[in-house]
Each structure stands twice: as structure tokens, then as C-alpha cells.
Amino acid sequence: MKEQANPHIHRTSFSVGIIGGGIAGSTIALRLAELGVNVEIFEEGTSLVNGPPICHLHAGGNLYREISDEQCTALLQQSIDSLKVFPHTVNIRPTVIAVPKHDNGDPNALLPRLSKLKQVYSQLVKEDPTNRVIGNPDQYFKLYDKEDLQALSSQPMPAQPIRFDDWMIPVAKNLELDQFKYPLVLVQEYGWSVFRLAATANLALDKLNTSQVHTQSKVTHVEQQADQSWLIEYQQYDNSQQDHITRRSQVDYLVNACGFQTGEIDDMAKQKRNRLVEFKAAYVTQWPDSQGFWPEVIFHGERGTPDGMAQLTPYPDGYFQLHGMTEEITLFKQGLAKSTPSSAQPKLANTFIRKIKSGWDKSEIDIRSSRAIKHMSRFVPNYKTASVGGKPLFGAQQIPGDDITLRAADVSFAGQRYARAEIVKASSALSAANSIVEKLQSEELLRSPSNEVVIEQCFPVTRSLSAIDVERYAIQLAHERDYPEALAKTFSFELSD
CATH class of the missing domain: 3.30.9.10 (D-Amino Acid Oxidase, subunit A, domain 2)
Incomplete structure (x- = not known):
């Protein structure tokens, strides 16, 4: 049973569907669910945050001598914010x-x-x-x-x-x-750590009563309705019957966070993109x-x-x-x-x-x-x-776009009530989530905060997780995904000043 989340924030009647449960989709889901927005996330895999290998924070982008100083500065700011939200x-x-x-x-x-x-x-x-x-x-x-x-x-x-x-x-x-x-x-x-990121996302979204996570669920069709809401059709794998069950859901806003498969949903939504x-x-x-x-x-x-x-x-x-x-x-x-x-x-x-x-x-x-x-x-x-x-x-x-050296990217918007998460580096996921919140507020689909946003205060449930619980679940995920548990363990040594 989910715990009561964010007692100081009232649940909204507004709903968002997020297709893809990678680091981008999961971070966007956390940001919105912590705000009180009803979120449904659709993930083809058995758990959240799989995909390209994440091993480096990129707090400055120093690995990439070919990218611009502006991208490096953006990655630095994004990494700082990400660490404040995901400290473990x-x-x-x-x-x-x-x-x-x-x-x-x-x-x-x-x-x-x-x-x-x-x-x-x-x-x-x-x-x-x-x-x-x-x-x-x-x-x-x-x-x-x-x-x-x-x-x-x-x-x-x-x-x-x-x-x-x-x-x-x-x-x-x-x-x-x-x-x-x-x-x-x-x-x-x-x-x-990709495994501790995955553990954080899975544990926090399970605690948030404004989130609904559909795993082993492949979206097969999306269609915008006359009232601008979105109909999502998906096939969910039923372990007990060894079969796929076709289900439907309707949401007020659609976020395409499908990673390398983002173009498939773009095609369904009739949105062009290079x-x-x-x-x-x-x-x-x-x-x-x-x-x-x-x-x-x-x-x-x-x-x-x-x-x-x-x-x-x-x-x-x-x-x-x-x-x-x-x-x-x-x-x-x-x-x-x-x-x-x-x-x-x-x-x-x-x-x-x-x-x-x-x-x-x-x-x-x-x-x-x-x-x-x-x-x-x-x-x-x-x-x-x-x-x-x-x-x-x-x-x-x-x-x-078409620049293979691009590293700092987050989100784009197209049509009505449709956003694409387009992160290249995991540290940009939080920036994408914030941009979507700002977009919803500018369109008066969400109320604007009465004062300046302090990013870490936007994630009270996520930040309430303990380091021990995150590491324990991360090790479990490593085993489930058939990787050495060492990749999930904490490897941290503070430098003295």
C-alpha cells in the first residue's frame, strides 16, 4: 500500500501519461507526482531505468573536449541539481x-x-x-x-x-x-550509479500515491481526442496467463520519454522530428x-x-x-x-x-x-x-537534431499537450522535468508556485529514502538484471578540504 505523499500539496485532477520509464521518464514522473499531479508511466521492461550505460555525472562535461563551454556549464548546473535531488x-x-x-x-x-x-x-x-x-x-x-x-x-x-x-x-x-x-x-x-538511480525511482514512485507505474507494458497507439486529451493503448504482459492484455488509458497531457524509440511515438502522434x-x-x-x-x-x-x-x-x-x-x-x-x-x-x-x-x-x-x-x-x-x-x-x-557531439539537451514541445524528453546525458533529466512543469504552468494547466522554487524541496518523498534502502534495492536490481552487485554498491570517499 502506498504511503500518503506530500501532505502539504493537494492532488490535482490533471493527469499526465509518460511513455518510457528510463531515467528521463522516471525523473519527470517523480517531479510531477511529488507536485500532486496524477501520473501514469508506461514501461516495456520489468522495472524502471534500464537503457544506455550511466556511469558518470558529467558535472562539467570534461570528458568531451569537443563540446562547447556552454554545454559544459549547462551540464555542471544540471549535475549539481541532480545530486541535490538524488543524494544516494x-x-x-x-x-x-x-x-x-x-x-x-x-x-x-x-x-x-x-x-x-x-x-x-x-x-x-x-x-x-x-x-x-x-x-x-x-x-x-x-x-x-x-x-x-x-x-x-x-x-x-x-x-x-x-x-x-x-x-x-x-x-x-x-x-x-x-x-x-x-x-x-x-x-x-x-x-x-545506474542501479541506485533505478532503485531510487522504483522506491519513490511506489511511495507516491499520485503515481501509477505500468511495467511490462508496450504502448501500441496514441491518439489525441477532440478535447486535447490523449488516448493511450498498450499491451500489458500477464505473467499468470502468459499472454498480452490490451488496455487503454486517457490522460490530459502526454510525455514521450521513450529514449531511442522516441520516434515511434512521434510517428503515432504525427509529430515530425529529426x-x-x-x-x-x-x-x-x-x-x-x-x-x-x-x-x-x-x-x-x-x-x-x-x-x-x-x-x-x-x-x-x-x-x-x-x-x-x-x-x-x-x-x-x-x-x-x-x-x-x-x-x-x-x-x-x-x-x-x-x-x-x-x-x-x-x-x-x-x-x-x-x-x-x-x-x-x-x-x-x-x-x-x-x-x-x-x-x-x-x-x-x-x-x-543532427549534431553527434551534442551532450546537453533536455526537452522539446510540439503540437498540443505533447512533450518529448530528449536527454543525451542522465544529468539532463531533471532539467527536462523542470521544463515540463514550467510549460504546464505557462499554459495554466498547473498553478504556479507562490515563491521561488528550491529544487530539492520539490522532492520530499524521493529525498526521504535512506541510503541503506536505496543500496539494498539497487543490489536486488543488479541480481535481477544479471550484473555483479559491485556495480550497485556505494563507492564514495569525501575529499578533505
Whole structure:
């Protein structure tokens, strides 16, 4: 039985249907349900928040040297707000950015952006001290020359990292220091747990009596009625009868949050849209020989080439998630599709759809995971002793428009009472939710607040969840989805000021 939610907010008669229960759809559902809006969410899977691998908060977008400063600043603000709303989902550890000698990039070219982001973060904290969620603004980043790393390589491995230098010791001990340009950068870019995000969404929506979650439910038809409401027809899988039951629901407003399948609902709703869809995968590996507590490490490289960016993301128990931005590892040949004049839905090849719907062949898991390990061992030679740690984290990512480098995007509106969530990075989900609330208020479908909105105060039920309950449910989800529970465990160490 659901608990009474938000006693200070009255339930509205207004209803919103949200198609898709990924991070965007779930966050929008939470935002509206906490306001007292009646929400129905339709998700094809068995639980909320599946899809492309989420492992990084992107609080500044420093992984992507090709995106604009404006996108980086937007990702910083979005990440801060997201951390305030979902406090138990973050893995607190910094990120190292390294530029190999074979790469055309210059690490010094990163410094103006880092300085700007530090200034923006400092100003945000000055304006509101509760924005101080990614560490001390004065210590947003630190630079390391080769001599600094050589000195750190002789230091003993700390029992627990409490300073920037502690995080750099395992890096200094394991990198071939002659292979890199200097300086290396350590920056307050935190990790994000997709399993604890999923746990938060599932637990909070279950508590909210203004939400109704339909899992194992595939929307097959939407149609706008004469009064501008929306009729939703969906097939719900009945476990007891091993059959699909066709059901219908009617809502006042429709939110399309279908991720890579957003175009399918656009087509049903007769709304044109240009977009890209890209299939990607990250690989779960275990490195028993790892020592100490690793930061995340990004080795820059040209996307789509054999020297593509490599990303090492740490988890407890010696597990690491790997990205290699080559067509043999994270990217895929013919893995990028675009919409057409006749359909807003890009058509991925059937091989990718089969992976999404039915999973991977073990042989391909082994082959691509081994390639990821080999790619990482170019930079961390000892990583060659790592092994496959589980099935890949994978999915298809939508990108609105035709700019493959776009990272900061949230929502668009079309027609009457119709919104599309179009996030590229998970940290943009809250921005999408806020934009929808503002749109509903501007159209007088929801009353406007009497004073300025404090974002964390908009999520009292979500924020009431305990860290223990979130982690426990996240581990349960990891087991249900056949992933190592290490990926759901908390991996957090606060840095001392």
C-alpha cells in the first residue's frame, strides 16, 4: 500500500501519461507526482531505468573536449541539481584526464575551460551554499606534471584516499609515464550509479500515491481526442496467463520519454522530428590485481579511430567498467542511424535491436570485452591481467537534431499537450522535468508556485529514502538484471578540504 505523499500539496485532477520509464521518464514522473499531479508511466521492461550505460555525472562535461563551454556549464548546473535531488546515487571519487603522446590534443588547451568551470561552480556556491555538492570549489581541479607523478609512484598506497594526491598514487604507479603529455588533470567529476538511480525511482514512485507505474507494458497507439486529451493503448504482459492484455488509458497531457524509440511515438502522434540514434556498449571487467582506490581515468583519443578515448570507471571489489571509443569496442559499425522524411524513428539494424531485446551472445561478450581490456592495457599495462566481469552495459542513445557531439539537451514541445524528453546525458533529466512543469504552468494547466522554487524541496518523498534502502534495492536490481552487485554498491570517499 502506498504511503500518503506530500501532505502539504493537494492532488490535482490533471493527469499526465509518460511513455518510457528510463531515467528521463522516471525523473519527470517523480517531479510531477511529488507536485500532486496524477501520473501514469508506461514501461516495456520489468522495472524502471534500464537503457544506455550511466556511469558518470558529467558535472562539467570534461570528458568531451569537443563540446562547447556552454554545454559544459549547462551540464555542471544540471549535475549539481541532480545530486541535490538524488543524494544516494553518486559515487564520490574524482576523474583523471590524460592526453597520450600519440594524440593531437594539447592538455594545456583544457585549462581555460577548467578555470571557467571552477569560476562558475564557485559563484553557484557563493549564491547558494547548498550547491556545494562536488567538493570544495577552490579544489575543483589540480594539475600534475611528470615529476609530480614520479614522486607519487614511490609513495605507499593509502588505506583510504582523503586528498587528491592519494587518488593519484595508483595512477602514478600503473601508467607508463613517458607515454603522456603533461600536465595530467584531476577534476571533481563524480561517478553515478545506474542501479541506485533505478532503485531510487522504483522506491519513490511506489511511495507516491499520485503515481501509477505500468511495467511490462508496450504502448501500441496514441491518439489525441477532440478535447486535447490523449488516448493511450498498450499491451500489458500477464505473467499468470502468459499472454498480452490490451488496455487503454486517457490522460490530459502526454510525455514521450521513450529514449531511442522516441520516434515511434512521434510517428503515432504525427509529430515530425529529426534525430540520431546511436548504439553503444560499455564492458564490465574485473581486475583482481588492482591495488588501492582508483579514480576514474579518461585517456583522450580521436573518436571512431583505433586510438579512440579509453575510459576506466572504478567500482568496489575490483570491478571496472570500460569504454573504448572505437568501432571494435564501444562504438559499432552501422551503429548510428538517423530519422528520415517519412519517419521520426531512426532505423537501427536488426542486430542491435536483437541485442536490446534479447541480449548478447557469450562469444561476442568475450570478444569485445577482451578488446576493451587490451585497449586499456595500452595505457595501464598491468590491466592485461583483467578478465570479463559480466555482460556489457548497453543501449541506444538518442540525440536530437543532427549534431553527434551534442551532450546537453533536455526537452522539446510540439503540437498540443505533447512533450518529448530528449536527454543525451542522465544529468539532463531533471532539467527536462523542470521544463515540463514550467510549460504546464505557462499554459495554466498547473498553478504556479507562490515563491521561488528550491529544487530539492520539490522532492520530499524521493529525498526521504535512506541510503541503506536505496543500496539494498539497487543490489536486488543488479541480481535481477544479471550484473555483479559491485556495480550497485556505494563507492564514495569525501575529499578533505
